[in-house]
Amino acid sequence: xxxxxGISVPGVDRHKKPKENQDYLSFVNIxxxxxxxxxxxxxxxxxxxxxxxxxxxxxxxGLSSEIDNLSEERFRSKILETVNYSRTVLARYSRILNExxxxxxxxxxxxxxxxxxxxxxxxxxxxxxxxxxxDQNKLIKSSMPENGEYINQTYFFTNSDWxxxxxxxxxxxxxxxxxxMSDGVTPFALKGTEVFxxxxxxxxxFIRNSKxxxxxxxxxxxxxxxxSLSVSTDDKTLLWYIK
Amino acid sequence: xxxxxxDLVLQDNTSQRLPCVIIVDGSTSMNGKAIKNLNxxxxxxxxxxxxxxxxSMRVQILVIRIGADxxxxxxxxxxxDWTDAIDFSAxxxxxxxxxxxxxxxxxxxxxxxxxxxxxxxxxITYNRPWMFIITxxxxxxxxxxxxxxxxxxxxxxxxxxxxxxxxxDANFENLDKFSTRSAMMLKNLDFKELFVWLSQSVSVGSxxxxxxxxxxxAASWGAVPS
Numbered sequence: 001x002x003x004x005x006g007i008s009v010p011g012v013d014r015h016k017k018p019k020e021n022q023d024y025l026s027f028v029n030i031x032x033x034x035x036x037x038x039x040x041x042x043x044x045x046x047x048x049x050x051x052x053x054x055x056x057x058x059x060x061x062g063l064s065s066e067i068d069n070l071s072e073e074r075f076r077s078k079i080l081e082t083v084n085y086s087r088t089v090l091a092r093y094s095r096i097l098n099e100x101x102x103x104x105x106x107x108x109x110x111x112x113x114x115x116x117x118x119x120x121x122x123x124x125x126x127x128x129x130x131x132x133x134x135d136q137n138k139l140i141k142s143s144m145p146e147n148g149e150y151i152n153q154t155y156f157f158t159n160s161d162w163x164x165x166x167x168x169x170x171x172x173x174x175x176x177x178x179x180x181m182s183d184g185v186t187p188f189a190l191k192g193t194e195v196f197x198x199x200x201x202x203x204x205x206f207i208r209n210s211k212x213x214x215x216x217x218x219x220x221x222x223x224x225x226x227x228s229l230s231v232s233t234d235d236k237t238l239l240w241y242i243k
Numbered sequence: 244x245x246x247x248x249x250d251l252v253l254q255d256n257t258s259q260r261l262p263c264v265i266i267v268d269g270s271t272s273m274n275g276k277a278i279k280n281l282n283x284x285x286x287x288x289x290x291x292x293x294x295x296x297x298x299s300m301r302v303q304i305l306v307i308r309i310g311a312d313x314x315x316x317x318x319x320x321x322x323x324d325w326t327d328a329i330d331f332s333a334x335x336x337x338x339x340x341x342x343x344x345x346x347x348x349x350x351x352x353x354x355x356x357x358x359x360x361x362x363x364x365x366x367i368t369y370n371r372p373w374m375f376i377i378t379x380x381x382x383x384x385x386x387x388x389x390x391x392x393x394x395x396x397x398x399x400x401x402x403x404x405x406x407x408x409x410x411x412d413a414n415f416e417n418l419d420k421f422s423t424r425s426a427m428m429l430k431n432l433d434f435k436e437l438f439v440w441l442s443q444s445v446s447v448g449s450x451x452x453x454x455x456x457x458x459x460x461a462a463s464w465g466a467v468p469s
Contacts, residue, residue: 014447149401151259151368191256192366198252206248222247230296231255233450 003207004029006036006239007216009224011184011232022108023182023237024052026060033067034115035060036239038128040182042107042156043234051106054090055157058082059112067114072170075114075121079166083110083125083157090158107156110166111143111180115241120171120178125162126154127183128237131195132175137204139195141171145186154183177204177242184236185223207240261302261370261449262325262358264351265441266344267336268378269310274338277379277410277432284434285333291442292328298446299329305354309347309378311340317384319346325358328445342380345387348394348421355403370448375406375441376421377429381414391420398423408437408465429465436463 010021022041027034039056041048062082066074087103094101109126120141122130127145134140146165147154155165179200181189188199207215222228223236267281285306293299306323322334355372362369374394382391397403405422409415410429418426429437443460 014450147368150371151257152370187255187257187259188253196252196254196256198254202248202251218246218248222251222253225247225253227253231253 002034003212003240003242004034004036005207005212005216006038006180006237007220007223008182008235008237009220011234011236012229013233016229020049021235022048022052023184023235024049024056024108025237025239026056027239028060028064030064030067032117033070034113034241035063035067036111036113036115036178036180036241038111038180038182038237038239040109040126040128040184040235040237045107046101046105048105048107051090051156051158052108054106055083055086055108055110058086059110063112063114067116070114070116070121072119072121075123076168079112079123079168080163083162083166087157104156104158107158109154109183110157113178113180113241115173115178118173120169120173120175122169122171123166124169125157125166127186128181129186129190130178130180131189131200132171133177133179133195133200133204135176137177137195137197137201140175141169142193143167143169144190144193145183175243177240180239182235182237184232184234185238187232188228203238204240204242207242255300258367259301259369259449260362260367261445262305262355262372263302263445264305264307264355264372264374266307266309266319266347266351266374266376268342268344268380269308269336269338270340270342270378270380270383271310271338272342272380272412273336278336278338280432280434281336281377282333284438285336287435288438288442289331289333291439292331292445295328295442295446298442298449300327301449302328302445303358304328304331305351305358306334307347307351307354308334308336309340309343310338315340317341317343317346319343319350321350321354325354341383342378343384343387344376344378344382344421345384345390348374348376348390352390352393352397352403371401371404373404373406373445373448375408376418377408377437378413378418379410380412381417387417388420391417394421395423427462427465433465437465
């Protein structure tokens with residue numbers, strides 16, 4: 001039976017104080033079919049945390065209702081439909097609630113991975129990454145981050161051109177490990193478009209050999225450690241599906 | 244037993260860089276206290292950056308001096324070519340010549356574009372480049388307004404962030420033309436405080452997160468001139 005789980009830890013501000021975690025993770029297993037969602041709310045926005053939570057929940061709910069009959073085409077249309085619906089609701093909400101709040105204040109990236117018996121469907125907008133490894137922990141497939149010209153720029157579902165940057169992939173379900181991560185984790189896990197095994201492999205081994213609660217607690221502590229924060233002060237989210 | 248995951252390597256694999264051009268005024272009018280303080284300030288910058296674990300690895304510095312060389316009274320030269328902050332050694336600025344700010348800025352913009360090309364070729368990620376202009380006077384070169392317009396346009400296009408800074412005697416009306424934002428006034432030739440702020444600012448800039456804007460520390464060394 002596969003190991004499915006995830007953690008999300010908050011980053012720190014420039015005074016080294018913990019800040020509100022604007023990442024949000026969701027995962028669900030229904031009849032052996034799995035959905036993982038990682039959304040990263042933009043740090044500069046007023047309500048990035050709400051945006052990431054809202055879109056994650058809508059994606060999980062929308063896809064869960066159709067998981068038994070999910071084709072590539074249906075996955076694609078369900079993602080588009082859910083993002084459009086979320087944009088409409090959040091825009092309306094912002095108009096009703098307060099004139100100072102705009103849709104862009106809910107900015108968030110999205111990574112959605114659906115693992116069916118035969119296929120894996122991926123929808124990815126912005127940064128963060130989804131990586132798929134074989135039984136030797138070698139990278140066999142991936143969905144890599146998309147940044148703008150500058151490292152601190154990326155794309156959000158609240159952008160007017162979000163559809164241009166939404167990337168879909170359909171893969172064969174022939175992997176051993178799937179890791180989905182926010183941009184707080186990618187500096188450790190990736191080196192360019194390759195996996196950095198010195199980070200990824202010890203984590204996979206630890207998860208395989210530990211109870212779920214121990215895995216989560218130890219990984220959270222590791223990603224919140226001073227050494228980790230000296231590299232990235234960002235929120236850090238990691239989801240795993242290990243066969 | 245450690246309560247962290249054993250044998251895990253936590254290292255920054257991004258090679259992220261913040262390119263930072265510093266244009267310093269080496270004109271004759273800087274002679275005396277101003278040039279002495281400027282040189283001390285650059286040494287402070289070196290020390291502060293090297294003491295900052297993240298900035299020392301991410302910030303890259305290029306120093307341009309404007310003033311005279313052996314032949315010309317208006318010249319812009321690269322004193323320190325692109326170097327990681329960890330390897331930065333403060334150059335000694337001499338005071339001699341005019342204030343060809345336009346030439347300095349033009350050279351700075353060219354060096355930024357060259358460096359960005361290098362980053363892209365080597366798949367190195369980078370932040371929006373920063374350019375500081377530090378002067379005690381007014382531009383004297385004939386084409387300075389063209390260079391100022393290029394700097395403003397580059398800033399509007401998101402290619403660079405400009406920071407024009409003048410001492411109390413500087414011509415702020417002209418300095419303002421180099422940026423979409425107002426130039427800052429350095430009070431009492433306090434270059435040490437200026438360079439402490441500059442090192443703190445580039446440190447913050449080099450750690451800017453996705454989607455967030457850089458919030459710079461307060462500039463205790465100066466003010467926006469009235």
